[in-house]
Amino acid sequence: MSDNHLPQDPRPVRDSQSEMAEIVLPNDANPLGALLGGRLMHWIDLAGAMAAHRHSRNYVVTASIDHLDFLVPVRVGDLAILRSSVNRVFHTSMEVGVKVWVENYISDSCHHVSSAYLTYVAVDRDGHHLPVPAVIPESDEERRRYEDAGRRRDVRRAELERRRQRSL
Numbered sequence: 376m377s378d379n380h381l382p383q384d385p386r387p388v389r390d391s392q393s394e395m396a397e398i399v400l401p402n403d404a405n406p407l408g409a410l411l412g413g414r415l416m417h418w419i420d421l422a423g424a425m426a427a428h429r430h431s432r433n434y435v436v437t438a439s440i441d442h443l444d445f446l447v448p449v450r451v452g453d454l455a456i457l458r459s460s461v462n463r464v465f466h467t468s469m470e471v472g473v474k475v476w477v478e479n480y481i482s483d484s485c486h487h488v489s490s491a492y493l494t495y496v497a498v499d500r501d502g503h504h505l506p507v508p509a510v511i512p513e514s515d516e517e518r519r520r521y522e523d524a525g526r527r528r529d530v531r532r533a534e535l536e537r538r539r540q541r542s543l
Contacts, residue, residue: 385509388517391430391461399453410449419491422457423471427495430461431507435495447486454478463524467504468496470524
């Protein structure tokens with residue numbers, strides 16, 4: 376990982392795009408044969424971290440994960456496909472989107488399982504925050520996700536401030 380603390384040149388979204396696949400095994404499932412939600416959350420965190428690492432070229436830590444819905448069950452024997460990319464960079468943090476699909480190669484079907492937005496912070500070996508290079512959205516979809524990420528950040532900050540006020 377880079378120990379360079381100077382801002383780096385902006386990078387396109389495509390440089391962060393990552394994909395991972397997991398075959399759902401019995402150890403990943405509940406007694407009904409469906410993927411455990413916690414296991415899927417773990418995979419989502421890993422997929423998101425891959426994109427954040429690729430973009431920042433530094434260590435990253437997970438700062439937050441937004442709302443998660445599980446839309447369809449994932450069964451033992453299915454293939455979970457997780458695709459991730461950086462949506463937007465702030466100073467030392469970045470929002471990563473992760474979309475999960477389930478493929479059943481026996482029935483030749485593919486369905487959207489879940490989507491998540493995670494915030495990662497780039498850090499050095501001592502845990503100090505590091506600046507992250509800007510991200511360049513190139514397609515209309517990437518530009519939309521970039522703008523949406525800014526709005527989500529505003530909502531997260533407002534919610535954090537609301538919680539701080541409640542705890543006083």
